[in-house]
Amino acid sequence: MDRARGALAQRSKRITIHEVAEDAGVSKTSVSRYLGEERKLLSETLQTRIEASIARLGFRPDRIASSLRGRRTRLIGMVVADITNPYTVMMMHGVETACRRLGYTLVVCNTDRDTELERKHLEVLRAYSVEGLVINTLGQERETLQQLVEEGLPIVLVDRQVEGIDVLTVGLDNRQAIRLGLDHLAECGFEEVLYVTEPLAGISSRRERVEAFETQIQARSGQLTGALLTLDGDHQDQALISRLERLLRESTAPAVFCANAPVTLRVCQALDRLGALKDIGLIAIDEQDWSALVAGGITTLAQPTDAIGEAAMTALVQGGHDGGGEPSHRVFPATLKPRGSTTARAKPMHSNA
Amino acid sequence: MDRARGALAQRSKRITIHEVAEDAGVSKTSVSRYLGEERKLLSETLQTRIEASIARLGFRPDRIASSLRGRRTRLIGMVVADITNPYTVMMMHGVETACRRLGYTLVVCNTDRDTELERKHLEVLRAYSVEGLVINTLGQERETLQQLVEEGLPIVLVDRQVEGIDVLTVGLDNRQAIRLGLDHLAECGFEEVLYVTEPLAGISSRRERVEAFETQIQARSGQLTGALLTLDGDHQDQALISRLERLLRESTAPAVFCANAPVTLRVCQALDRLGALKDIGLIAIDEQDWSALVAGGITTLAQPTDAIGEAAMTALVQGGHDGGGEPSHRVFPATLKPRGSTTARAKPMHSNA
DNA sequence: TTGTACGCGTTATCAT
């Protein structure tokens, strides 16, 4: 009967440190000290008495009150663009692990690729006084970010940086990843590479990858030719299907280079519809559960997602002021996982020509 | 220089409602009223003056302080067993959407299938005075849960219920799902069905599915024969491989029924190693990104994950006391997505025999 | 080593 109706219950009556103090016959201060860093300042007697009272009353400190006065919330906010992306989930996992190790609680918000939602989430996290922010941004809320930075809130950007926002960044070494991929494709004897990406839309990692692709295709002009296809927002992918069809028809040793996991899925679906999953070279950034199961095994460039997530948290806590000046941009190398989609395909085609 | 070194910064100096009140020449009370539900009690004049001051000073209310006095945190805690499970992610998505609609912020904690971690997360969420809890439990922390229930904290269990804990539950209609699956397999002409599951370990949905499978295989004894395989913790799966090999050898129309997404992945990996992905019937609970791409398309029993997530939040907010008595256990039906792994396989085998 | 007293930013209560 004492529950609120039609809405969630208020915080119920709690045991407070005041009551513990009374029960133990000590002052609030001593109880507070027992709970915090200064426990060693207390005498044995008090410690045991307090401990007993806490247990007897079932006291649990109130983090809310604690952070109001103590100004430490022990909360870290994380904003991710797309929680259905396996990269996001695995990277979150790394952040989470580091949080646990460091005694923080992680509040995760998903923007669902909606930039307006990104702004709202950032405001809410700010309102809860998170002590730091790990952001996988959509890149459109520069002003909101800038404001947060100016307030002195520690921020780390993951996978994507934003021009003009000077904060720590952690992500993949995109040039190295593309180079590794193209080297592999060349070695396997592929000749024509179609790079498929989602719209760049101010997302730095996508842009960096495309630029690296174009630059390095240039540098291999005797060996490889390249083309670019940008998928649009609606998931019709009719353009993708036609493009792949043409590639299959016109090239003697064609390959597709997928920019990330969502692209890989769409490319595979398109190839599947063409019945051509095994008729073309395929390499993709981002390892996924099912990479080994499709198209004779998809060759991938795996990101060290756990390391990236943990590095993000570490950077956040350390503040990254290693001597001052520019904030650091930490990158991690990709690892090539060769599978059938490249290794079992090119040479026969080569001998065909 | 004013930043903390070696640790995250303290909350920086904020604009408070006190300062806004001064700036606008009104009392704190009026500002607080302006911010809350009682805005309509204020005169036009005050409203515009306060609005102006808030904008000028860039004031943002402090949710921490607000919840200390107001006893409403607007926080919902969610504890999930495995964030790498696609079911979990999609269901989270539903919870999240509902939270947004209702004005709550979601704090997600992942237990990584570690029961000790589940306990710790629950304690932390309690310490932050979340107003409600959505839990995908491992089922081992009955006492912790019971304690939370007794404190009057609203709780909803998702996918799994715990014996003796009387709280709202939302999940799949497991009997219906199994029936739908077996009907389909029978229709397609399969004769022998191997049901593969992870260890039951007190997880109600797994148990319910197995029981439904066994019961319904009984009821179809002329048509189908069944067997059960429980995967163990280590991901060696040698036993699984041998079992599948034997099934392929001995049965004329064999099929595998996968209990959930993680099982499906392991079964596919095992079949892939046997080079038999297309030589056996395959049906799985849980739709995944790649369901259509593997084994000629895996037939799935899709859960309405968004609806389940939203129902969980709705139940939480409404309190679910629809007349008193037992708390409700709401179930949602699965949807059959027939694909090649069943439709393109059985009949030819049938004619073989 | 221990206790007293005040403040964190807000909302609830009571008064006007």
Add this chain to the structure above:
DNA sequence: ATGATAACGCGTACAA
């Protein structure tokens, strides 16, 4: 319709 003031539960100078 508006304001003054006391809490909320805890941390922390400062005093003892």
